[in-house]
Amino acid sequence: MAKKSKIRTPIVCVMGHVDHGKTSLLDKIRGSSVVSTEAGAITQHIGATLVPLDAITHMSGALSKVSVNVPGLLFIDTPGHHAFTTLRARGGALADMAIVVVDINEGFRPQTIEALQILRNYKTPFVIAANKIDRIHGWRVQKDQPFNKTFAQQNERVQGILETKVYELVGKLSDLGFNSERFDRVSDFARNICIVPTSALTGEGIPDILMVLVGLAQRYMTESLKVSADGPGAGTVLEVKEERGLGMTLDLILYDGTLAVGDEIVVAGNEEIIETKVRSLLKPRPMKEILIEERFERVRSVTAAAGIKVAAPKLDGVIAGSPLRVVRGPNRDEVVEQVRHEVQDIQVTLSDLGIIIRADTIGALEALSKELEGHQIQVMRAAVGPVTRHDVIEAGTIKDPLYSAILAFNTPVLPDAIDTLADASMSHVSIFEGGVIYQLIDDYVEWRDAKKQELERQRFEKLIMPAKIRILPDCVFRQSNPAVVGVRVLGGKLQSDVDLILTNGKKIGHLKQIQAKNETVHEVDAGREVAISIEGPTVGRQIDVGDDLYVDIPERHVKVIEREMLDLLNPSMREILEEFTYLKRREDPFWGK
Numbered sequence: 184m185a186k187k188s189k190i191r192t193p194i195v196c197v198m199g200h201v202d203h204g205k206t207s208l209l210d211k212i213r214g215s216s217v218v219s220t221e222a223g224a225i226t227q228h229i230g231a232t233l234v235p236l237d238a239i240t241h242m243s244g245a246l247s248k249v250s251v252n253v254p255g256l257l258f259i260d261t262p263g264h265h266a267f268t269t270l271r272a273r274g275g276a277l278a279d280m281a282i283v284v285v286d287i288n289e290g291f292r293p294q295t296i297e298a299l300q301i302l303r304n305y306k307t308p309f310v311i312a313a314n315k316i317d318r319i320h321g322w323r324v325q326k327d328q329p330f331n332k333t334f335a336q337q338n339e340r341v342q343g344i345l346e347t348k349v350y351e352l353v354g355k356l357s358d359l360g361f362n363s364e365r366f367d368r369v370s371d372f373a374r375n376i377c378i379v380p381t382s383a384l385t386g387e388g389i390p391d392i393l394m395v396l397v398g399l400a401q402r403y404m405t406e407s408l409k410v411s412a413d414g415p416g417a418g419t420v421l422e423v424k425e426e427r428g429l430g431m432t433l434d435l436i437l438y439d440g441t442l443a444v445g446d447e448i449v450v451a452g453n454e455e456i457i458e459t460k461v462r463s464l465l466k467p468r469p470m471k472e473i474l475i476e477e478r479f480e481r482v483r484s485v486t487a488a489a490g491i492k493v494a495a496p497k498l499d500g501v502i503a504g505s506p507l508r509v510v511r512g513p514n515r516d517e518v519v520e521q522v523r524h525e526v527q528d529i530q531v532t533l534s535d536l537g538i539i540i541r542a543d544t545i546g547a548l549e550a551l552s553k554e555l556e557g558h559q560i561q562v563m564r565a566a567v568g569p570v571t572r573h574d575v576i577e578a579g580t581i582k583d584p585l586y587s588a589i590l591a592f593n594t595p596v597l598p599d600a601i602d603t604l605a606d607a608s609m610s611h612v613s614i615f616e617g618g619v620i621y622q623l624i625d626d627y628v629e630w631r632d633a634k635k636q637e638l639e640r641q642r643f644e645k646l647i648m649p650a651k652i653r654i655l656p657d658c659v660f661r662q663s664n665p666a667v668v669g670v671r672v673l674g675g676k677l678q679s680d681v682d683l684i685l686t687n688g689k690k691i692g693h694l695k696q697i698q699a700k701n702e703t704v705h706e707v708d709a710g711r712e713v714a715i716s717i718e719g720p721t722v723g724r725q726i727d728v729g730d731d732l733y734v735d736i737p738e739r740h741v742k743v744i745e746r747e748m749l750d751l752l753n754p755s756m757r758e759i760l761e762e763f764t765y766l767k768r769r770e771d772p773f774w775g776k
């Protein structure tokens with residue numbers, strides 16, 4: 184089989200909402216190794232599980248008349264979005280394909296939608312496992328059977344429920360812009376996403392989901408899965424671990440070429456690029472040999488795709504998620520440059536003005552930034568690692584307060600950053616933490632919108648509003664210094680601390696205080712009668728009983744009100760504003776424009 188094709192095993196990641204069955208599905212796939220001897224055995228790799236094609240065809244009862252040259256499937260053992268986004272290969276996702284697990288009884292939940300958005304961003308083919316079909320009331324379990332066999336055994340009512348549930352998923356997917364169908368009705372994988380009803384508990388539908396993945400890989404990925412079997416290896420570091428008797432080791436997923444003992448390799452360290460030589464390659468021992476003292480089995484070389492442990496000198500400081508490349512031939516410098524480039528090349532679009540984002544790995548940062556881009560939220564700085572004091576200070580000095588925020592995805596906030604945040608001068612800065620992208624974004628958007636409203640309200644409060652008043656007869660309480668007179672608010676909203684003019688435009692003085700029923704008030708609406716004190720004029724000279732006065736709104740306030748806040752004015756205020764600007768624009772048509 185390996186000779187027939189130069190196509191490598193596709194790498195698969197399982198995603199989905201909490202408790203919908205990701206781990207159980209992986210366990211079931213792993214546990215299916217108890218297949219008859221003629222089928223290839225499922226083998227445990229480091230950080231991954233290999234299911235050979237023979238085992239898949241055997242399980243599904245599918246005949247090998249379909250010419251398949253995908254050698255099998257390699258499942259990453261860690262399920263979830265985070266594994267998907269964090270594990271990268273050449274700037275894209277390490278996983279070639281994904282299973283999105285959905286509890287058929289619960290339907291789509293936030294993380295299901297998030298998984299789909301991530302897969303769409305990465306353009307990764309995927310299949311939906313409509314899981315927990317055995318929970319449908321009245322379901323008759325047909326252990327480990329392909330879907331069509333078990334479906335045929337169900338009564339009409341149960342079949343009907345399953346159909347309805349599947350169509351609910353089809354509807355949801357359609358809302359999100361995906362065409363989908365139950366897998367056995369799909370003829371064109373390019374047009375439709377396959378929904379495979381499964382039970383991770385009973386194994387029903389598991390053979391089908393494996394077959395659909397093989398089909399997807401076969402049809403759409405054969406180009407990208409081509410490897411030169413003896414070409415230099417390329418992989419992604421899952422973890423850096425110290426192992427007894429071996430020293431520092433790397434758990435690696437090799438996704439291209441081969442890796443052999445004695446190969447020169449290049450990986451990225453915290454501070455620098457590390458060049459070293461493979462001392463040994465280790466695989467987990469099969470379960471049945473568990474009594475043998477040594478936990479690992481040594482191999483001379485591995486070919487992609489595979490999960491393998493690499494022991495080598497100088498591995499201290501290697502970053503999880505780092506690329507690993509084999510140097511073969513004279514291109515050493517080129518390979519070093521490639522590794523350096525891949526680590527530095529964080530594909531995040533940055534703006535001069537925007538929020539600050541932090542994440543635990545390069546891949547996670549990139550995923551977060553892609554989502555933010557989708558929400559049209561600008562990012563000013565993006566970095567791997569915990570939130571620092573410097574981040575808080577930087578967020579505090581951003582000009583637009585709506586961007587004074589830090590999003591920390593799967594990464595902690597350092598104690599001195601928390602201290603700095605507590606400082607009064609940083610009270611306008613917020614940090615949002617979490618392990619779920621959509622939640623982080625929702626939290627930020629909610630905060631931003633509330634802040635925006637608050638700022639608008641404050642601005643509105645500071646603006647001088649239009650008002651027109653008339654000095655009433657028999658209510659002159661004081662002639663001057665200041666003049667105190669009774670007035671009726673003819674229209675608009677009268678506020679204290681404003682300048683007044685006559686209806687001919689002549690400046691009169693400053694309205695200092697408003698008294699309504701012997702109490703000082705800051706503003707009164709149209710129709711009310713109040714006493715006001717005016718600094719400047721003398722009653723009987725500049726003003727008199729029966730005079731109408733306007734509040735003299737400064738030109739720049741008129742600009743803001745007319746451009747942005749007209750909707751917020753009531754009809755009476757709008758009417759007075761029109762009269763007032765008409766008066767002003769008689770002399771200067773562009774006044775306040």
Ligand SMILES: Nc1nc2c(ncn2[C@@H]2O[C@H](COP(=O)(O)OP(=O)(O)OP(=O)(O)O)[C@@H](O)[C@H]2O)c(=O)[nH]1
Pocket residue numbers: 199200201202203204205206207208262314315316317318381382383384385
């Ligand atoms: N009846 C039934 N129960 C299932 C099935 N799949 C998973 N479960 C149960 O659902 C629960 C959650 O399953 P997990 O596999 O832990 O779900 P998960 O998606 O990995 O959850 P997290 O790791 O917490 O995100 C467990 O109690 C499982 O036994 C299924 O197909 N049928």
